[in-house]
Amino acid sequence: MxxxxxxxxxxxxxxxxxxxxxxxxxxxxxxxxxxxxxxxxxxxxxxxxxxxxxxxxxxxxxxxxxxxxxxxxxxxxxxxxxxxxxxxxxxxxxxxxxxxxxxxxxxxxxxxxxxxxxxxxxxxxxxxxxxxxxxxxxxxxxxxxxxxxxxxxxxxxxxxxxxxxxxxxxxxxxxxxxxxxxxxxxxxxxxxxxxxxxxGKQIIDKSHDETLHYDVIVIGSGFGGAITGCRLAEKGLKVCILERGRRWEVKDYPRDPKDAWWWSNEKPAELNGWIDIRAYPDMAVAQCSGVGGGSLIYANIFVEAEPFVFESDWPKEITYQSLKPYYEKTGKMLNVQEVPDNQWPAKMKLMKEAADKGGYGDRFRKIPLAVTFDPEFSYDRPDAFGDQHTKYHINAFGQEQGTCVHCGNCDIGCQVKARNTLDLNYIPLAEQHGAIVKPLHLVQRITPLQNGQGYRVDFNVIDIDRHKLSPGFLNAKKVIVAAGTMGTNELLLRCRDQYGTLPNLSPVLGTGWSSNGDFLTPAIYPNRDISPTHGPTITSAIDFLDGSFKGQRFWVQDGGFPNLMKDAVTGLSKDHHYGHFFSTLQTLVKNKSPLSSIMPWFGQAVDASDGVLKLSRSWIPPFRHKMHLDWNIKKSEKTVQALIDMHVQLSKVTGGEAKVPLTWSVLKNLITPHPLGGCRMGTSSMDGVVDHKGEVFGHPGLYIADGSIIPRAVGLNPSRTIAALAERIAELINP
Structure with missing residues (x-):
């Protein structure tokens, strides 16, 4: 009301x-x-x-x-x-x-x-x-x-x-x-x-210039931005990709507590690191910042959505069949593979055992991963997970990559470059066709040019050495917003409600937000070595997306996480005053995680997709605008609980004890790395923000190409669907 x-x-x-x-x-x-x-x-x-x-x-x-x-x-x-x-x-x-x-x-x-x-x-x-x-x-x-x-x-x-x-x-x-x-x-x-x-500080460049600097400006370099930028550059357009984060090199990946771990939207000049965690009432969202966007931090899962996902809430032009060619195209670009049968990690074997003992053997499936594997890798070698076992090669895009050594560091940057992240394929291909990538450019607002021939994009350039921001702007005939679900929603809400530069954006902007039903339940196996820090972060799934369990659609995955204790000890052994002591500790954690008896059951579910993002304002000086998420578990609770109940059941049949976090059982709080929606596709501005081509209603030449345009939860990892949509959007944009 x-x-x-x-x-x-x-x-x-x-x-x-x-x-x-x-x-x-x-x-x-x-x-x-x-x-x-x-x-x-x-x-x-x-x-x-x-x-x-x-x-x-x-x-x-x-x-x-x-x-x-x-x-x-x-x-x-x-x-x-x-x-x-x-x-x-x-x-x-x-x-x-x-x-x-x-x-x-x-x-x-x-x-x-x-x-x-x-x-x-x-x-x-x-x-x-x-x-x-x-x-x-x-x-x-x-x-x-x-x-x-x-x-x-x-x-x-x-x-x-x-x-x-x-x-x-x-x-x-x-x-x-x-x-x-x-x-x-x-x-x-x-x-x-x-x-x-x-x-106040000058946050917007006041100069007035309507010169078109580029044909296309792409905001963000994740699955939406890297792909559209690449394909439009291939068409011969002059493309600029603006990315808020750094261009990460292996030597810069965060490992030690003193490294650049955190990104802050409030203090980007001081905190411009790897991961951006935003906390809202009852919900937190985890994202990555850097050239390559979400591909830098995701768990390599590159899976197609199920056909049922497209049966409602989507424009009629978007179906599973219509996206199939783009699914295949993206799969080839990211060279998707499954974990070879001779190198299943312990947690993957537990997944198969749980499926069989629970009576769900036919639902077990290996997942396509954007990872390059070595068929000869073996867990039986001494120091099996050492970097020396990788096999380096030059990929199809001229980039050096290695093969997976099952080190478990997927989410914090693969030091042997076995993960087929976007900075190793689409982005270098875009640059080979003339695209310019500008890291550390945090976009502030988008404004139509007065001559009606394009858009001005204002940004702050982040100086990570001097901890300063410098305002700047560029103009282009077309703009593609691909800043990730949270970034895109916030940028457009600010353009409509704070700056008034895009006043005619759809009234449904910010609605239909989804956490994609993500949940993780740890289970304890006192007498069993699960080693969740070994192997790709996620390898397989048990599929209940048909709604056969309690009428809810979801799938269960094996989870994993990097061995940060090992990484920290390794770093301390190199440069700490008491390095000799930490070198001794390093030998103890080299091949064994201190959390080896834990199975992190993970999964996604088709939630209600009824969250609302709004721009609120502080009531005390300096009256900052901040994006607020209005999300209630009520309509999604049964779905998430069904996923958790299956985690408990699979733990029990394999001799483990599931530990449902109090954050859920008491507080009903969630965290998601897969936010979707808010700028959903529709048939008009009354039911969507963009049309089936990704073009913003009422703003010709302005497009959105990321997870924000997905109208509802997909119930599994969404990266490949975002990528397929981006391929389609780029194909339909005329030079």
Whole structure:
């Protein structure tokens, strides 16, 4: 149910009939002794809609006291805008307009306050001074028959604050939240208009230049950005790929606690490392930052979605059959393989045993992985997982790669380059066709060029040595947003709701968000060596996507994680003051993980896909905008619980004891590395943000190509579906 808010405001001042300019009306009003008072009642019927509307439109009613026409003249309709954008990006209007009748004639009283920072401190005068004209007729198209300036005094402002109401609020807390939300918006806008220009840091390059620097700018270099950038460069287009993260080299992969592990959206100049974890109420999201995007951190799973996924909520043009050629194309590019039968890790063998003992043997399946394996690799060799066992070669894209040594470091960067990440295929191929990749470029906003021939992309360049940000911009005829589900949603929400540069984005932007039902349940096997730190992070699955278990669709995977203790000890043995001590420890953890008795059962499920991403604002200075996730487990709980119940069952039949985390059993909290949705495909702007070609409704030449366009959970790892969609989008873009 929407929340409404109302308040009353009285403004008065000198006003004269016959004047057509407000300043002249003041002079004539003083001479004639005529004043006008507007007693207005502002109504915001849907507060959230009002805040997200770029023009911040409400309604106005009230009465007018103007002796030449009469006292207490009733106005039953009118328009109210708060911080309405103008042609000048540094100026907004507060708009007050009332329609009324007098002696059978229609009149329209229209005023606006200029919100703009000038020399000196003019906030009070700007926000309390209404430049007003009286038109004859039903709107501002008629002739001006009077003018003047109305003002709001200190007493009237005090009276205004006392009249704020939240009709229909179920509790004092609900009323307080609504007032706080409106107050944060109002104070924040004033902060942006008057404090930032005087004292704030320049975050946007102010220069005006509509020169087209590129044919296409791609924002992000993950499965959506790397693929579209590559294919469009192959078509001969001049392409620039902007990536917020670093171009990681093997020597820079994080291993030690002091390494560059963390990314922070709040402090990107200081924290611009490997992993970006965002916490929301009841949900956390894990992402990677770097050239190659999510491929740098994902578990190599490159699997096609099941046909049932496309049976509802997708545009009719997108089906499993229509995507099949693109699935095959991406599989070849990433050279997908399965774990060879002669090198199954212990956790994979446990998966097969669990399937057989649980009566699900026919549901066990090896998973296609974007990993290069050596058929001759053996677990029986001394120091089997040492880097010296890799076999280096030059791949089809001219990049040096090794073969998998089952070290378990997939999620934190493969030091032998056995993983077929995007920086080893699509991205170098794009660069070979002239594409320019710019790492450490954090995009801030997208603005249509005034000539209608493209878009301006503003960004901050991150200087990791000096811990500074420098603003810049580039223009292109087309822009592809592929910043990942969270990054793309936030960027577009800011462009619509904060900056107002893309005001016509779909009202469903941010809706339909999904965690893809991710869950991990650790199980303890006291007398068994599972060694989850050995082998590819995930190798196989037991498939229940047909809904045969408790009517829910999901699949179970073996999980894994890097042996960070071994990595830390190895690093300390090299450069620590007590290196000789840590060298001794290193020999103890070389081939055995301290967590070897744990099986991390993992999996995904088809959840309700009903999360909503919104842009909220702090109610205290500096009133920062922040993306908020409104997510409730209620409609997804049965699905996630079915996955967990299967984890428990598979543990039991294999002699393990599942330890369901208290974060779920008590708090119902989740974490996902596979966020989807928010910019979903649809048939129009009423049910989607983009069409089946990935083009944003109402914004020709602006595209989205990442997990945010997927309309619903796929119930398994989504990378290949994102990649296939990106291939299709790029194919349909005309040079």
């Amino acid at each position: 929407s929340t409404s808010l109302t308040f009353k405001e009285t403004m008065s001042g000198y006003f004269a009939l016959g004047a057509i300019d407000p300043a002249a009306g003041v002079q004539e009003g003083k001479q004639n002794g005529t004043t006008l008072a507007m007693h207005a009642r502002v109504s915001l019927d849907d507060l959230d809609r009002f805040l997200s509307d770029p023009t911040h439109l409400g309604s106005l009613t009230g009465t007018i006291d103007f002796p030449p026409l009469g006292m207490g003249i009733v106005a039953n309709s009118g328009v109210f805008n708060l911080f309405k954008p103008t042609d000048d990006p540094d100026t907004t209007y507060m708009v007050y307009e009332l329609a009324f009748q007098h002696e059978g004639k229609d009149y329209y009283l229209a005023g606006h306050k200029n919100v703009r920072d000038d020399h000196g401190f003019d906030l009070w005068s700007d926000t309390t001074t209404l430049y007003t004209c009286l038109y004859q007729g039903k709107n501002k198209q008629g002739p001006i028959v009077g003018a003047g300036i109305l003002t709001l005094g200190v007493k009237q402002l005090t009276d205004l604050l006392s009249t704020i109401e939240v009709p229909g609020a179920a509790s004092l807390a609900e009323k307080t939240r609504a007032i706080e939300k409106f107050g944060a918006f109002f104070a924040g806008k004033l902060w942006d208009s008057y404090v930032i220009p005087k004292f």
